[in-house]
Amino acid sequence: MLRNDKLLININMNSHLYKTGWIELICGSMFSGKTEELIRRLVRAKIAKQKIQVFKPLLDDRYQADMVSSHSGGRFEAQVVKKPLDLLPLLDDNTNVIAIDEVQFFDKRIVDIAETLANSQRRVILAGLDMDFRGEAFGPIPLLMSKAEKVHKLRAICMVCGREASRTQRLINGHPAHYNDPIIMVGAKEVYEARCRQHHIVPGRIHQPITNGKQPSFLDNLTH
Numbered sequence: 226m227l228r229n230d231k232l233l234i235n236i237n238m239n240s241h242l243y244k245t246g247w248i249e250l251i252c253g254s255m256f257s258g259k260t261e262e263l264i265r266r267l268v269r270a271k272i273a274k275q276k277i278q279v280f281k282p283l284l285d286d287r288y289q290a291d292m293v294s295s296h297s298g299g300r301f302e303a304q305v306v307k308k309p310l311d312l313l314p315l316l317d318d319n320t321n322v323i324a325i326d327e328v329q330f331f332d333k334r335i336v337d338i339a340e341t342l343a344n345s346q347r348r349v350i351l352a353g354l355d356m357d358f359r360g361e362a363f364g365p366i367p368l369l370m371s372k373a374e375k376v377h378k379l380r381a382i383c384m385v386c387g388r389e390a391s392r393t394q395r396l397i398n399g400h401p402a403h404y405n406d407p408i409i410m411v412g413a414k415e416v417y418e419a420r421c422r423q424h425h426i427v428p429g430r431i432h433q434p435i436t437n438g439k440q441p442s443f444l445d446n447l448t449h
């Protein structure tokens with residue numbers, strides 16, 4: 226009996242490969258704790274003696290270029306790749322948990338890479354912004370949402386009202402950024418805040434709230 230128990234423990238400890246792969250997506254606005262959640266899952270995988278590799282896109286250099294860090298101090302070494310395809314040659318054969326942070330910055334080829342990895346019996350954990358500052362879907366996230374087995378949407382706290390925030394407000398020189406403002410504005414002072422739907426202000430977007438019985442402008446294209 227004792228021998229069987231010991232055998233079972235050994236099998237569990239040595240089963241480095243998951244029997245089946247899958248994709249998990251953690252998404253939400255800025256300040257919603259995505260990287261925190263990613264690191265929490267990686268810590269648990271590490272305790273379970275899984276072989277982990279972490280990747281992130283080249284353009285994110287908020288902290289250290291070779292780390293995925295959370296605000297509470299958790300950190301994992303990350304390999305920085307420019308394109309989704311660059312990830313495959315870096316993969317170790319015995320890696321069974323693959324994490325990618327800031328996944329929204331990759332192009333849509335990341336969907337094929339994630340699918341390939343999951344089909345190769347790997348657990349793929351992705352984290353990224355679901356919407357840009359305009360409230361529009363971010364890059365490959367919609368496709369990843371449809372392909373993932375598990376999707377976890379996190380929310381932050383609205384800086385205006387204190388309710389749950391689902392969106393990222395961009396402020397340029399203290400004012401809400403216009404829908405058509407370029408992503409990079411040289412010399413401008415930019416701040417980002419978490420906001421709820423009601424307090425997410427984007428001048429110039431088509432989905433403005435209905436006021437005084439006026440027909441929303443996007444309906445003009447649908448009704449004529």
Ligand SMILES: [Zn+2]
Pocket residue numbers: 383384385386387388420421422423424
């Ligand atoms: Zn609010």
